Amino acid sequence: MTKVAVLGAGSWGTAFTKVLAEAGTDVTMWARRGEVADTITNEHENPFYLRGFGLPATVTATTDPLVALADSSIVVLAVPSQTLRQNLAEWKDSIPKDATLLSLAKGVESGTLLRMSQVIAAVSGAEPERIAVLSGPNLAREIAARQPAATVIACSDSARAIAVQKACATKYFRPYTNSDVIGCEVGGACKNVIAIACGIASGMGMGDNTIASMITRGLAEITRLGVALGAKPATLAGLAGVGDLVATCMSPLSRNRSFGHVLGEGGSMERAQKAAHGQVAEGVKSCTSVRALSESYDVEMPLTEAVHRICHEGMEVEEAIGMLLGRRIKPE
Structure with missing residues (x-):
């Protein structure tokens, strides 16, 4: 049986753990807080981040990364993008030498402007073919409720991608490789x-x-940046692009959308953060690093620019929307 360590016990890490266990995979979670680890192990639930959804009795959690990582062939990195480097620096020496490193984090690192797979390679020393990423329209609560969903597992080593695919495939969760x-x-x-x-x-x-x-114009600017970095346009027209974009932009379960909604109502940044379901709205920090990355590649991203100005330069939302709607008329 495949042994998997999930490092991170937030809502998505917990939901993905549930998927892995229900796919028949042996999975151990690492949680930063003892009360979270104890509750998962003893009560088979994570009420701190995913209340109301039971976990299989086979799932255990620990605050000791050595225990979670022991004999794992797949290591799932489920911490926020801006803390990944620090966490991985503490874990790297305990990660089994040939384990596949699977990133659930979505973001561009502040300062370095590195993608998460690049951060993983830089910190762990792992070869690129050992590093995989998972992305798609994957709202944690819907997946925890076993509502049908699909995702993409991307890795340059197809055998590793297939191994991860088999570890998390269930009747309700369909992973594709890329x-x-x-x-x-x-x-x-x-x-x-x-x-x-x-x-x-x-x-x-x-x-x-x-x-x-x-959403449509957002997809256009995402695709421009992706192509400039070497991405395939077809990927961004699929589950990891438009699929994830639509789900995140439309669903009230999306913490980034919820964050923006409060700002649009006239709420403060502090109030908006509280509305983001008690968790990190990754887009708040990512908007700055994505903006810097786009500038370094001379890619125009007006929506990203507007969000950065609102979140970090004090621009009023009315002014930002006016700036977008007032753009010059030109061919699509």
């Missing part, structure tokens, strides 16, 4: 930023025409 790591990561990082923009528009009372237009 070799385009860059495309999956760009789609995953940028969609959080576009979701904040859509949430802002929603909070301002704008309707579906506006949201659909923003």
